[in-house]
Amino acid sequence: MRAILLSETKTAPTLTELPLPAPGPGELSVAIAACGLNFADLLMIEGKYQDTPACPFVMGMELAGTVTAAGPGTTIAPGTRVAVFSGQGGLAEAGVFPEARCTPLPEAMSFEEAAAFQIAYGTSHVALSTRARLAPGETLVVLGAAGGVGLTAVEIGKRMGARVIALARGAEKLAVAQAAGADVLIDSETPDLKAALKAAGGADVVYDALGGAVGEAGFAALKPGGRFLVIGFAAGEPPALKLNHALVKNLEIHGLYWGGYLKLDPKVLTASMATLFGWFAEGGLTPHISARFPLDQTAEALEMLRTRRSTGKVVVLTAPQAATAEGR
Template identity: 70%
Template sequence: MKAFGIETFGGSPELRDLPLPEPGPGEVRLRIAACGLNFADLLMIEGKYQERPEPPLTLGMEPAGWVDAVGPGVTGPAPGTRVAVHAPCGGLAEYGCFPAARCVPLPDAMPFDDAAAFQVAYGTSHVALDHKARLQPGETLLVLGAAGGVGLTAVEIGKRMGARVIACARGADKLATAEAAGADHLIDSEAGDLRGAIKALGGADVVYDPVGGEQFDAAFRATNPDGRILAIGFASGTVPQIKANHLLVKNLSVMGLYWGGYLKFRPEVLTSSLATLFGWYQEGGLRPHISYRLPLARTEEALTLLRARKSTGKVVVRVSGEA
């Protein structure tokens, strides 16, 4: 089978020929139709992601496809079932073996492209805004990196939860994408004085930040008293340093959110969240924004789109022509 991966951390990823894997105890083998890309894939290549499976490894954290075979002790999902999976790696291949417990059956109407773009982005934003920040109707939500893979879903979900949404992104095209997802106000991140622009709109009650760096600092200073700041990631490459006395003075809360981490200690949080999200999808309330769909042979190009921040929403690699 064909698989896209690395031999060592920091090495150049490439398309390789590998033997067909056999599912072990508790695993299913997936015939993969599509795999969503995430900024975390770039960190995985460098060995900088919080989960570090040992190389050589196949990249790809968000595959969707058909169950092809089951390992010992697996009672379901049965072969032929359409599922999506969240895993540390293994999705950018024609076949992969994953824990059966991580397989989520798909609604009949959900194409594999949408499924591959759905779990991590929507799941991260819903758990962050609902479970962690307890976003309330009428509050002001500021979304940094609002046209990115998770940022765009935060705009969409925040609006659905009744918030007034301020979207911050780079350039008119990305801001237009955020506006189409439901943003009420738009701020160009390169226009200067981000703090002043946020304050002019009344400040933020909840900040959703997958960017870090200077944007975090500006948003922190423009957060209203008793506000909540969600640290989702650090796409800028700079991890913010927080002064605790500033938290005290304004009664602020800063919360970290690693969506996949809940699999280890409270998986029911993710199960409940995904049930809500799939319900919204079936109602027509959510539609993943996929800016690029590329075949497995062009995965390096797909990763470059993420690295250069040329994509909006999600980038999906189509492994099968049936995606």
Template identity: 65%
Template sequence: MRAFRIAEFGAAAQLDKVALPEPGPGAVRVRIAACGLNFADLLMIEGRYQERPPLPVTLGMELAGTVEALGGGVDPGLLGRRVAVFAGSGGLAEAGCFPADRCVPLPEGMTFEAAAAFQVAYGTSHVALNHKARLQPGETLLVLGAAGGVGLTAVEIGKRMGARVIACARGAERLEVARAAGADHLIDSDAGDLREAVLALGGADVVYDPVGGDLFTAAMRACKPEARILVIGFASGDVPQIKANHLMVKNLSVMGLYWGGYLAFRPEVLTDSLATLFRWYAEGGLSPHVSHVLPLERAEEALTLLRERRATGKVVITMG
């Protein structure tokens, strides 16, 4: 089978032919149909991601496909099921073996492309806004990077939770994508002073930040007293340094979120969140935005779309 993988951190990924794996106890083999890309895949290639799996490693953190083989001790009812899997790695291949308890059955009518774009982006935003920040109806949510993979889902989920959503993104085209996802107010990150623009709208109760850098600093200065700031990632490449006295004066709370980290110490947080999200999808309440769908042989091109920030929402790779 084909697999897109790296042999060493910092080196270019390449498409290799590898043996079809066999599932061990408690695992299944999934015939992969689609894999969603994430900014973390770029960090994985560079060796800068918080987890460094043994090399060589097949890229691709989240995938969707059909269970085609079972290891020992696995529920026979999983065979032939359409599932989504958050695997951490292994998704950019024609097949892969994954723990059976990571398999989430897909709602009827959900495409593999939508499922591959779903778990990390929606899961991150739902856990951040619901479990961490306790976003309340009527509060003002400021979303940075609002047209990106996770930012766009924060706009959509924040609106569903009853917040007034301010979307910050670069350029009119990307802001239009955020508006279509439910944003109430739009701010072009390249067009002026973010702090003044947010304060003119009354300030922020919750900030969702997957960008970092100067935007984090400006957003923090636009917070209301007792606001909560969610640190999701650093797409700008700049990790901001926070002066504690600024937090004290406004009674601010800064919360970090590493979604996948919950698997190690509170997996039920993710399980419960995903159950809610898939129910919302089945009810017609969520609409994954996929800007690009490319075949496996164009995976490097797809990663470049993320690297150069030319995608909105998600980029998905298909194996067919």
């Protein structure tokens, strides 16, 4: 099978040929159709991600495909279409994964949609429902609202009955956030973001996928009793939050590492994903994929993610007959 291998951190991953092992007890062999890219993939290359596997490893944290063989003790049959949150191994034509990481797909969900679904939607749903306890009628501010996770926060926030203020860079990205349901649009390059957010009514919950100065402005715009969600640092650095403001205004600060719930409380992820797949089946969620690349153009796909030129998700089509980048 062809696969994207990271031999050593701080070096470029390479396309290589690897043998495919047979599934062992509790494992499934999957013919991979699509793999969703995440900001964490870039951090893994740099050796900065909290769960970077030991090198060498096949990259790709989430994938979708068809079960081709089942090891002893499994219940998912060959021929079943599945989404897999694997943490690694998705950027390949095939792979072997624990059955516990595999979820059968709703009939209407395509492989591309499934590859773009679990981490982004799962992060936003657990953050907004379990951590921030977002309530109908509250105001949610999403920082980085056109990105892979930010766009799902806009969509889920509206689904949960919130008024959503979206911050993104430029008119094109703001239009994508508006199409996902945002009520108020603010360009993240506005000179005084704190003033702009307060003029828009302030925030009950801030979903911060950016960090840096934008995150600091969002934190400053929280109403008393507000909640601040630390999701990621796409801007390059964590925000310097003023904890004396947290004290005076009775603010809550919640970190959210979705994959960490596999150890912290896996039932939260199971229940969340069941809710999200149900919403999708009802037509209530629409994964936004802005670019698709074949496996041999993974470097270009990662560069699009690195330079923040994408909106929503970037997906790599891993099958040999995958569409060319020109067709994205």
